[in-house]
Amino acid sequence: MQAAPPVATSAELLHALDRLAAADFVALDTEFMRESTYFPKLCLVQLATLTPDAADVHCVLIDPLAVPDLQPLWNFLNDRQRTKVLHAARQDLEVLSVAMRGPLQGPIFDTQIAAALLGQPAQIGYGALVAAQLGQQLEKGHTRTDWSRRPLSPEQLQYAADDVRYLVPLYANLRDLLAAAGRTQWLFEETRELEDPSLHRTEPDAAWKRLKGLDRLRPEQRATAKLLAHWREETAIKHDKPRGWILADDALREIAERLPGSAQELENIRTLPAGVVRRRGEELLVLVTKGREQGGTEPAANLPPRPEPQQLAMVTKLMSFTRATAEELNISPELLATRRDVEQLVFSKRTDRLSSGWRKDVIGDRLIAKLQSP
Numbered sequence: 293m294q295a296a297p298p299v300a301t302s303a304e305l306l307h308a309l310d311r312l313a314a315a316d317f318v319a320l321d322t323e324f325m326r327e328s329t330y331f332p333k334l335c336l337v338q339l340a341t342l343t344p345d346a347a348d349v350h351c352v353l354i355d356p357l358a359v360p361d362l363q364p365l366w367n368f369l370n371d372r373q374r375t376k377v378l379h380a381a382r383q384d385l386e387v388l389s390v391a392m393r394g395p396l397q398g399p400i401f402d403t404q405i406a407a408a409l410l411g412q413p414a415q416i417g418y419g420a421l422v423a424a425q426l427g428q429q430l431e432k433g434h435t436r437t438d439w440s441r442r443p444l445s446p447e448q449l450q451y452a453a454d455d456v457r458y459l460v461p462l463y464a465n466l467r468d469l470l471a472a473a474g475r476t477q478w479l480f481e482e483t484r485e486l487e488d489p490s491l492h493r494t495e496p497d498a499a500w501k502r503l504k505g506l507d508r509l510r511p512e513q514r515a516t517a518k519l520l521a522h523w524r525e526e527t528a529i530k531h532d533k534p535r536g537w538i539l540a541d542d543a544l545r546e547i548a549e550r551l552p553g554s555a556q557e558l559e560n561i562r563t564l565p566a567g568v569v570r571r572r573g574e575e576l577l578v579l580v581t582k583g584r585e586q587g588g589t590e591p592a593a594n595l596p597p598r599p600e601p602q603q604l605a606m607v608t609k610l611m612s613f614t615r616a617t618a619e620e621l622n623i624s625p626e627l628l629a630t631r632r633d634v635e636q637l638v639f640s641k642r643t644d645r646l647s648s649g650w651r652k653d654v655i656g657d658r659l660i661a662k663l664q665s666p
Contacts, residue, residue, distance in 0.1 A: 294446065295351065295453035298336065300358035308339075308352045309368050315341035317375040317401070318368075319459035323439040323452055324387045330528045330535065332387040335439035337365065340456040349460045351453045356391065357440070370397040377463045379418045380404045381486055389492040400483040403459065406466040408624035409475050409482075422458045425465050430454055478650040499525035503541070509548065511590035516583025517548035523579055539568065551580055596639075603638050610634045610659050617655055629655050637663060 299308050312318060323336040340351040356362055369376060369388075378384055381402045389395050407421050408414045419430045431451055439448075470476045485491070499521040500506065506514050524544065528535040543563040552558045558569050558576060569576075599607075611634055618625035629646060636642050637659060646656030 295353060295449040298353035298355040298358075298444070298449065300355045302359060302361055302364075305354060305359050305362075305364055308354070309364055311350065312339060312341055312352065312368070314344065315374065317341060317377055317463065319377045319456040319463065320369070320384070321378065321452070321455040321459070322384045322387050325438065325440050326534075328534070330532045331390050333440060334387055334391040336444070336452055338452050338456040340453075340460050342460060349457050351457050353449060353452060357442070362391070366392045372397055372399070375399050375401050377401045377403065377459050379421070379459065379462075380415075381483070382491065385486055386492040389489065395487050395489045395492060398484060398487050399480055400486050401463060401467070401479065402483050402486070403462050403466055405482050405627070406470055406479050408627040409478055410466065410469050410473065411622040412624065414624040414626040418455070422462060425462055426458060428458060430458070475650075481649045494525060496522045496525040496529070503545070507594040510587070510593055512584045512587030513548045513551065514590045514593075515586040516551060516580055517544065519579045519583050519586070520544045520548060520576070523575065539572070543568070547576060547580065548583070551584060552577065553580070599639060606638050606663065607631070607634055610638065610662060613659070613662060614655060617658070621654070629659070634659065 299305050319338075319340040321338045322334060323338075324332045324334050326332040334356045337354040337356060338351070339354070340349055342348070343350045354362075354365060359365075368374075369392075376396060376398070378400065379402065381400055381404075385396055385400075403418075403421060404414075404416060407416050407425075412421065412424065416424075419432065422428050422430055431454065437448055437451075444452075467476070470479055494502065500518040503517060503521060506517055509517065520539065521544065524535050524539045527533075527538045531538075540563065543561065543565075546561050546563050547558075550557070550561060552561065555569065555573050555577070558564060558573050559566070611631060614629045614634065615625050618628045621628070629651065633643075633645055636644060637646065643656055643660070645651055646659060
């Protein structure tokens with residue numbers, strides 16, 4: 293079926309949404325660009341649902357670069373009476389949260405998570421899932437296309453439409469399988485977390501949390517890393533450029549570790565391009581100076597003790613039990629409990645994800661019991 297031209301006017305948008313209004317679910321996907329910007333640029337929105345007689349799939353493509361007012365679309369999507377069906381939803385939700393200036397309201401049905409709850413690999417791709425569940429092979433030729441260029445070709449439009457067209461029967465298939473397995477609530481517990489606004493934006497004050505291993509740095513190094521992360525995020529937002537274009541992670545880390553005190557010492561940092569030193573060198577040196585001064589506000593480096601052999605043996609034992617339980621339940625082991633979950637339980641007696649919701653009853657309490665048993 294050839295994809296129709298995208299909706300490009302306010303009148304067309306209202307007409308398209310009116311045709312979708314009676315649906316209790318809508319399949320949703322986006323195409324966007326972000327290679328050269330901090331904020332993703334929404335370039336196309338694809339929607340699909342069943343026709344009123346449930347005999348076919350009705351698909352609508354919307355051009356957000358052409359429609360002057362997208363508020364009716366946001367109102368339609370934010371209706372909590374309508375389930376939003378996406379695959380590997382997090383990236384699309386981030387893009388939409390920028391365009392909508394707020395998170396998409398649920399309920400959200402993520403077909404990747406649903407599939408993992410039914411035994412598929414935790415990170416199964418859309419094409420692989422469509423092939424496995426529906427026996428349909430999808431084209432892959434436009435995964436790296438420039439979706440901001442106009443006009444979009446018929447092949448591009450067909451590719452975009454297929455990204456939601458097959459979500460409709462996929463949703464029906466997975467929804468019924470989850471219901472039969474008694475796991476529908478598990479799915480919505482998982483996807484409720486996707487409505488958290490903090491998942492889709494990074495505030496400059498919290499940008500340092502993206503960095504790994506800061507607790508192992510000396511106090512003045514850690515303070516410098518936090519200042520650099522804040523500055524990088526703020527600068528990236530201000531200029532709408534990828535944070536890596538402002539300062540790469542490895543360069544940020546090396547500056548924090550070496551604490552350069554001069555332009556010459558900055559130039560000796562191999563991961564720092566000469567252009568960054570030339571344009572940003574003075575700012576970076578000021579941040580390093582502040583980091584040295586603020587080191588006294590940071591705790592000492594936290595070097596976790598080496599795990600004891602019996603702890604490592606317990607992790608191995610609990611991971612083996614987790615895999616066996618996952619096989620018994622026909623669920624992705626990674627979704628049931630990750631190695632990090634198990635290590636956290638063994639090393640620090642904390643459970644986080646395993647102490648509430650469906651995981652508590654299915655695996656968490658059982659792991660705790662095995663940990664405590666002689």
